[in-house]
Amino acid sequence: MTDATAPAATSENPLARPFRLIGRTVLAALREVGRISVFSARVLAACVTPVIYLREVLRQCLKIGFYSLPVVGLTAIFIGAALALNIYTGGSRFNAEQFVPNIVVLGITRELGPVLAGLMLAGRVSAGIAAEIGAMRVTEQIDALLTLSAKPERYLYAPRVLAATLTLPLLVLIADTIGVLGGYAVAVGTLDFSGALYLRNTWSFVTGNDILSGVIKAGFFGAVIALMGCYQGDRSKGGAGGVGRAATLAVVGAAVLILAMNYILTSIFVQVGL
């Protein structure tokens, strides 16, 4: 009798409840990390081993890269313009207004270009991928792929990850250019900078490493954006509600990972002198 009731008494212990809750949460988080890791490993393996469906990769490059140009371009121009104004205001406190072009180009190429382009794509692309794949999951299209001997990670996920990894760096290069031009427009138009001088200062200050560090970051962000979209879409269930939830989780997951990864990559670049 005592033996039979002892475990029940333990499980009812109110003092154990917070620990059980913490334990359950940690285990759930670890399970999720494990699932994402296994999923990512399978997809990344499919990205670098044959067969690669080139037609699908190109189709996704168009969808993910080309169609994201307007949103990335608009973000870059406004951020460049606002950055120039802020640096001018801040710089004027210690007579350093002339550094506006230098700090604008440094901020855009190393930080704001890749991070903001990444965040914009997390919203536009990650959600889109999660919704599309989630809809395919709930309408049995992914089961249909399997019955036709096509592996989803090869036919659906790898082309999206490859396309995002390849096109986000290109988008960032464009965003860098447009962002600098945004700063230029404000500096020349409202802050009485000489246009030629602004561009000369920008060009002489920026280094290949500044641009390269942003481009490398963008490659990682692109992979994260597509992987999160594919993962959440693949796991979605329960009809329209499930698809919506997958899209939300994909955006939140991709955004948080981009910001965390940005810090980690920046630390590494500082260490290696990039």
Add this chain to the structure above:
Amino acid sequence: MSVSVVINPHAPILELKGVHKAFGANKVLRGVDITVTPGKSLVIIGGSGTGKSVTIKCALGLMTPDEGEVLFGGKSLKDKHAVEDARRRTGMLFQGGALFDSLTVWENVAFALLYRDRIGRAEAKKQAIETLAKVRLGARQAELRPAELSGGMQKRVALARAIIAKPELIFFDEPTTGLDPITADAVNNLIVEQVKALGAAAVSITHDMASVRKIADEVAMLHEGRIIWRGPVADLDKSGSPHVEQFVNGKAEGPIQPAL
């Protein structure tokens, strides 16, 4: 010395032996045994939620049974290569069609040729259009997207996709759901015609008794996770099973509780 291999034409192409499948506490399949012989059409009937779709998904290797075994051509689907082989030799028509929205009709039909068999696009398109003709669809529809087709047309495209690679076994998941009776009958006719033309075996699940009578050689009734009756379609009305009788006559009163 020559070695001759004798293939028994009556050996089952598909066998499910004591298949169990549960989702949490919900035990959906509790020991399903099914045998499908080449060239025969088996229809599985049963109420909503009795595990018909789960049975098909286990048979296709889309779900792994908790217990029991699925054999295709005598090989257990526990082996990854056997699953690959089974998928090459089977076709599947999904309940909602499961056509790929981003592809045109002909690309859907020719999907296995393009992406599995790596056939050139021109040849794949030619074969897709020939197969579409078998399900009474023309070259004009071949260039459309699935969303531009009616429900009946989508089912026919899905049928064309299921038969293009000349499978030995075709699965049909509720092939007439959502169709009006006339279109449903036309789809049933096409299924019978194409399955016979291929000489393939078929496993279908449906609630539609008109469909059962048209496409079945044999009928099996799934109830509470087990096959409780199996017999030729001609015996459906004299099964002696109160469950089958209630289902066939569509009565709310009887041993099967309505899924409300």
